[in-house]
Amino acid sequence: MTSRKICYACDLADNPKLIEQYKKYHEAVWPEITKSIKDAGIIDMEIYIVANRLFMIMEVDKTYTPERKQKMDATNPKVQEWEKLMWQFQQAPPSAKAGEKWIEMEQIYKLP
Numbered sequence: 759m760t761s762r763k764i765c766y767a768c769d770l771a772d773n774p775k776l777i778e779q780y781k782k783y784h785e786a787v788w789p790e791i792t793k794s795i796k797d798a799g800i801i802d803m804e805i806y807i808v809a810n811r812l813f814m815i816m817e818v819d820k821t822y823t824p825e826r827k828q829k830m831d832a833t834n835p836k837v838q839e840w841e842k843l844m845w846q847f848q849q850a851p852p853s854a855k856a857g858e859k860w861i862e863m864e865q866i867y868k869l870p
Contacts, residue, residue, distance in 0.1 A: 761801055761817050765863040769849045770810040777810060780847040790836035798827040814860065
């Protein structure tokens with residue numbers, strides 16, 4: 759199976775208490791959210807934080823597309839509930855377009 763990595767960035771509200779709450783939610787992500795992630799063709803996902811900036815690294819299979827994931831999420835009430843909850847902590851990065859919060863990152867280096 760061929761896989762590829764995609765990386766995203768998102769910001770959190772610059773509030774230490776909210777950041778700690780956000781981390782707590784990610785210690786016990788709802789099982790419906792984990793299932794929706796895997797069902798979309800995401801093989802592995804990691805989220806890292808520095809200050810209020812988040813970095814997400816996803817390994818995806820050939821079935822994954824952002825458009826497919828977006829359509830799946832739009833029809834999943836539990837994902838919509840999770841997204842609404844997470845938006846209380848997140849804020850769009852400066853370069854985000856309207857409605858965006860996770861921005862795909864451009865790879866500029868890979869170890870040869």
